[in-house]
Amino acid sequence: MHFDDVIRTRRSVHQYADEDIGDDTLAELFESVRYAPSSFNLQPWEFLVVQGDDLDRLQSVAYGQEHVTDAAAAVVVLGTLDPSDHADRVTADLLEKGYLPDEEAADARLDTIDGLANADSETRRVWTVQSCTLAAMALMHAAWGRGIASCPMGGFDADALHETFDVPTDYEPVLIVTLGYPEDEAADVERPRKFRRPTEEFVHFGEFDPVAAPADASVASDD
Numbered sequence: 001m002h003f004d005d006v007i008r009t010r011r012s013v014h015q016y017a018d019e020d021i022g023d024d025t026l027a028e029l030f031e032s033v034r035y036a037p038s039s040f041n042l043q044p045w046e047f048l049v050v051q052g053d054d055l056d057r058l059q060s061v062a063y064g065q066e067h068v069t070d071a072a073a074a075v076v077v078l079g080t081l082d083p084s085d086h087a088d089r090v091t092a093d094l095l096e097k098g099y100l101p102d103e104e105a106a107d108a109r110l111d112t113i114d115g116l117a118n119a120d121s122e123t124r125r126v127w128t129v130q131s132c133t134l135a136a137m138a139l140m141h142a143a144w145g146r147g148i149a150s151c152p153m154g155g156f157d158a159d160a161l162h163e164t165f166d167v168p169t170d171y172e173p174v175l176i177v178t179l180g181y182p183e184d185e186a187a188d189v190e191r192p193r194k195f196r197r198p199t200e201e202f203v204h205f206g207e208f209d210p211v212a213a214p215a216d217a218s219v220a221s222d223d
């Protein structure tokens, strides 16, 4: 599929076919995810793949959302809250490949990352969520490019997720992404595309001049 089509035809799908996603295919998806961008290239993400009966446990922390158990797999996207986790090898690689001019620049970079690692928890949360969200989007695009539908989910109880799946508290549960081949006539795929704001409303060239939403809620885009 052309990449623009992948972006434009992806839907949040809630009805999945009774068909497994093979291990090789799952591995391919994560091979693509590796190339997502991340702050300082620190790749703060971890992916917990939940399948089979374990989906029941995931559903219970996701407020019972039905598509969790309908999916072939669900991926819990977790972000480390410690920016220094992979800092040494990432920085050594930048130095070796000439992205950093010398040891001094490498040390300066490590100092900056160290400062971030000692920042308050909200700063570190935002830091990890930014990169992990892009990785989650890469996962959904890699999947849809292979005909595997997905649904990103923020509707879950993070504390319950930590407890149920033994996730240490220094990892932030960022999103759950359900994955599966869409059911033949999945309502989500057949229904009209949900409203999208027109580009001229949300793109601002040079000057930020946000437009208030129209008072008439019936005015929606036609695609």
Ligand SMILES: Cc1cc2nc3c(=O)[nH]c(=O)nc-3n(C[C@H](O)[C@H](O)[C@H](O)COP(=O)(O)O)c2cc1C
Residues within 6 Å of the ligand: 010, 011, 012, 013, 065, 151, 152, 153, 154, 155, 156, 194
């Ligand atoms: C951060 C985020 C959280 C979301 N949480 C949920 C969720 O908990 N359950 C769900 O069914 N859909 C969830 N969605 C999917 C949105 O409802 C969906 O993306 C939106 O309605 C647009 O539909 P589309 O993805 O089919 O274009 C979430 C999407 C995002 C980006």
